[in-house]
Amino acid sequence: MRTYPGCIVCFFRQALEAAKISGADEKTQNRILIELSQKLPDFSLNSSPPEMGRLVYRLVTDITRRKDPYLEIKQKSNKFAFSMYNELKKRIASSPNPLIEAVEISIVGNIIDYGIYNSNDITENVRELLIKEERAVKEEEEEFFNYPAFESALKQAENILYLGDNAGEIVFDRLLIEEIKRLYPDKKITFAVKGGAIINDALVADAEECGITGVARVITNGVDAPGTLLSLCSPEFSEAYNQAQLIISKGQGNFETLSSEEKPIFFLLMAKCPVVAAHIGCETGTFLLLNISSTDFL
Amino acid sequence: MRTYPGCIVCFFRQALEAAKISGADEKTQNRILIELSQKLPDFSLNSSPPEMGRLVYRLVTDITRRKDPYLEIKQKSNKFAFSMYNELKKRIASSPNPLIEAVEISIVGNIIDYGIYNSNDITENVRELLIKEERAVKEEEEEFFNYPAFESALKQAENILYLGDNAGEIVFDRLLIEEIKRLYPDKKITFAVKGGAIINDALVADAEECGITGVARVITNGVDAPGTLLSLCSPEFSEAYNQAQLIISKGQGNFETLSSEEKPIFFLLMAKCPVVAAHIGCETGTFLLLNISSTDFL
Numbered sequence: 001m002r003t004y005p006g007c008i009v010c011f012f013r014q015a016l017e018a019a020k021i022s023g024a025d026e027k028t029q030n031r032i033l034i035e036l037s038q039k040l041p042d043f044s045l046n047s048s049p050p051e052m053g054r055l056v057y058r059l060v061t062d063i064t065r066r067k068d069p070y071l072e073i074k075q076k077s078n079k080f081a082f083s084m085y086n087e088l089k090k091r092i093a094s095s096p097n098p099l100i101e102a103v104e105i106s107i108v109g110n111i112i113d114y115g116i117y118n119s120n121d122i123t124e125n126v127r128e129l130l131i132k133e134e135r136a137v138k139e140e141e142e143e144f145f146n147y148p149a150f151e152s153a154l155k156q157a158e159n160i161l162y163l164g165d166n167a168g169e170i171v172f173d174r175l176l177i178e179e180i181k182r183l184y185p186d187k188k189i190t191f192a193v194k195g196g197a198i199i200n201d202a203l204v205a206d207a208e209e210c211g212i213t214g215v216a217r218v219i220t221n222g223v224d225a226p227g228t229l230l231s232l233c234s235p236e237f238s239e240a241y242n243q244a245q246l247i248i249s250k251g252q253g254n255f256e257t258l259s260s261e262e263k264p265i266f267f268l269l270m271a272k273c274p275v276v277a278a279h280i281g282c283e284t285g286t287f288l289l290l291n292i293s294s295t296d297f298l
Numbered sequence: 299m300r301t302y303p304g305c306i307v308c309f310f311r312q313a314l315e316a317a318k319i320s321g322a323d324e325k326t327q328n329r330i331l332i333e334l335s336q337k338l339p340d341f342s343l344n345s346s347p348p349e350m351g352r353l354v355y356r357l358v359t360d361i362t363r364r365k366d367p368y369l370e371i372k373q374k375s376n377k378f379a380f381s382m383y384n385e386l387k388k389r390i391a392s393s394p395n396p397l398i399e400a401v402e403i404s405i406v407g408n409i410i411d412y413g414i415y416n417s418n419d420i421t422e423n424v425r426e427l428l429i430k431e432e433r434a435v436k437e438e439e440e441e442f443f444n445y446p447a448f449e450s451a452l453k454q455a456e457n458i459l460y461l462g463d464n465a466g467e468i469v470f471d472r473l474l475i476e477e478i479k480r481l482y483p484d485k486k487i488t489f490a491v492k493g494g495a496i497i498n499d500a501l502v503a504d505a506e507e508c509g510i511t512g513v514a515r516v517i518t519n520g521v522d523a524p525g526t527l528l529s530l531c532s533p534e535f536s537e538a539y540n541q542a543q544l545i546i547s548k549g550q551g552n553f554e555t556l557s558s559e560e561k562p563i564f565f566l567l568m569a570k571c572p573v574v575a576a577h578i579g580c581e582t583g584t585f586l587l588l589n590i591s592s593t594d595f596l
Contacts, residue, residue: 005314005327008335012307019303029303030343037306037335045328 001256006275007049011056012036018057018199021073022064032063048257049275050227057198057226068197070167077112077168077200078209080123084130088175099154100147102179103268105130107287109172110165110251110270113200144282145289150266153291154180154187157246157264162191162216163228165251165269166199167206173250177215190240191216196224201253227253230261252276255290266291299554304573305347309354310334316355316497319371320362330361347573348525348551355496355524366495368465375410375466375498376507378421382428386473397452398445400477401566403428405585407470408463408549408568411498442580443587448564451589452478452485455544455562460489460514461526463549463567464497465504471548475513488538489514494522499551525551528559550574553588564589 015036019029036059043052061067088105095101111125154160162177164170170193177189191212194201202210207218222234228249233241241247247265249258255267256276267290271277277284313334317327334357341350359365386403393399409423452458460475462468468491475487489510492499500508505516520532526547531539539545545563547556553565554574565588569575575582 005317005324005331008328008331009307009310009314012310016303016307026303030306033303033306034339037338040335041332 001048001259001276001279003043003045003047003049003052004275004279006273007052008040010049010273010275011040011052014053014199015056015060018060018069019064022060022066022069024060024064028063032060035059035063048227048229050225050253050257051229053227053253054198054223054225054229058224061197070197070200074167074200074202074206075209077122077166078171078206080126081109081112081168081171082210084126085171085175088130088172089178092175092179098179099151099183102176103147103150103289104287106169106172106176106250107268107270107289109169110268110272112166112168113251113272144280144286146266146291147289149291150289153246153264153266154184157244158186158188159240159244160187160189160246160248161240161244162189163221163247163249163254163258164191164193164202164207164212165254167202167210168200169250170202170206170212171210174210174212174215176248177212181215189216190244191218192221192228192237192240193218194224194226195220195222195234198224198226201226225253225257227255227257229257262292264291299346299557299574299577301341301343301345301347301350302573302577304571305350306338308347308571308573309338309350312351312497313354313358316358316367317362320358320364320367322358322362326361330358333357333361346525346527346555348523348555349527351525351551352496352521352523352527356522359495368495368498372465372498372500372504373507375420375464376469376504378424379407379410379466379469380508382424383469383473386428386470387476390473390477396477397449397481400474401445401448401587402585404467404470404474404548405566405568405587407467408566408570410464410466411549411570442578442584444564444589445587447589448587451544451562451564452482455542456484456486457538457542457544458485458487459538459542459545460487461519461545461547461552461556462489462491462500462505462510463552465500465508466498467548468500468504468510469508472508472510472513474546475510479513487514488542489516490519490526490535490538491516492522492524493518493520493532496522496524499524523551523555525553525555527555560590562589 015032019032092098092101112122193203193207207213212218219236221228221237223229223232247263249265249267251269252272255269258265269288271282271284271286271288274284313330314327317330390396390399410420491501491505505511510516517534519526519535521527521530545561547563547565549567550570553567556563567586569580569582569584569586572582
């Protein structure tokens with residue numbers, strides 16, 4: 001997905017948000033925004049938003065000298081998500097269709113995104129969606145939720161690459177991985193996290209904290225971008241990417257960077273921002289399970 | 299009020315919104331955002347946000363060559379507000395305290411702000427607030443609603459200058475002016491609109507369309523800014539401003555540009571953006587009737 005004009009506005013919003021979270025005073029916040037505005041004209045709008053996002057956060061990090069300002073937030077998110085683990089595990093087990101339940105729960109986890117929401121919104125939204133008895137995916141959204149194709153791709157794939165998104169959220173991914181392994185104990189699952197601190201995206205430490213290391217082989221993609229910039233990824237990641245028969249891609253950032261790739265990718269995400277929603281043609285807030293064959297907009 | 303970091307983010311949001319309303323295609327929208335980012339470093343952050351706002355909208359106008367892109371929106375707003383005139387007139391007449399009712403209704407009208415909201419939100423919010431039976435100002439907000447001081451200043455003033463804000467909204471201001479004239483038929487009321495097209499701010503044509511010309515002397519301030527930039531205002535406006543014993547200032551833009559002036563100004567507005575709300579120390583959405591003596595933050 002290319003960078004839309006709405007993304008440019010969002011870069012400034014994100015820079016300010018990250019500056020505040022890094023503890024920057026007002027003068028430093030202004031400096032960050034001014035320096036961002038100076039860099040903007042050099043940026044190619046044909047790139048994907050996470051490419052610029054990476055530069056935006058790097059600028060904030062360089063100026064504030066806080067290398068991982070979201071560390072505390074990530075640890076809190078991990079704890080918050082973990083507090084729901086047992087309840088959700090039971091919910092999946094008692095569901096008439098445990099796999100679809102696990103898929104939906106993993107998408108609910110995609111709300112834990114500090115690039116878009118603040119902490120209170122996240123806790124409230126996740127709880128609200130999980131408390132509901134009815135299915136999270138509404139009937140009118142089913143055109144964006146290609147579960148039959150996902151189920152069939154899952155059956156056939158031997159090697160699965162799972163692209164993680166945010167800290168906390170990965171507890172919800174773990175539940176889906178555990179469900180996949182319960183159904184298909186022989187599948188080989190590799191879970192990829194980001195290669196360096198970027199917003200609240202999960203790193204290896206988070207994968208360890210959330211128990212992903214116990215259910216999948218964990219690797220990093222080698223890059224500190226809020227998505228998957230294939231041209232920069234490590235050889236280890238590229239190999240896993242090329243060998244996978246199924247790629248489960250979580251979140252907007254991975255969608256924005258991989259939506260044009262001709263690979264067996266299923267994108268699991270919530271359309272959180274109006275630009276991504278408009279690009280896909282759905283409402284903001286829609287739960288998405290997309291693959292290339294199910295769509296003509298990727 | 300000075301320009302906060304949050305205002306810088308908002309300038310980009312406003313530029314994009316205005317570009318879209320002007321019918322700019324995506325390429326032009328990008329050009330506008332890039333040119334804005336190039337101009338930003340030269341801007342003094344000690345200025346008030348409407349000073350920069352004026353340049354932002356001028357940039358959009360220069361590039362799109364649409365001189366008054368909000369014209370249609372303004373006309374719709376006038377009609378929308380007028381459709382409620384009779385109902386609101388009765389509501390004021392039947393209120394136990396018609397003046398306070400008229401003040402509150404005039405602040406409800408401040409929602410009609412296309413710099414902040416979109417059309418659907420405005421219609422919904424205004425109707426919702428007006429449908430309610432209870433008073434619009436909640437008890438906990440009364441520290442920001444200095445009605446006793448306003449009532450007393452109104453009694454004493456001979457010349458009143460009323461600074462209008464947006465098209466449509468001025469129908470609600472007309473109701474307040476009519477109530478003031480019912481109570482005090484001898485007061486001389488001058489109503490000032492903006493000197494040139496800027497967002498959906500009311501111009502002379504709107505004052506005529508909304509019947510302000512029948513209840514007050516209408517002048518322009520001579521400037522196309524979304525606030526009152528005193529140093530640029532016309533001699534006619536400056537005279538009215540200096541001679542007034544009471545200035546009723548509507549909306550955020552007039553607040554942002556006049557909040558440090560030592561004049562008998564009462565600011566009637568809704569705190570619509572988080573930056574203004576934080577500056578004042580209230581919640582977003584609070585109804586405000588502020589004067590200098592009632593506050594130490596102006």
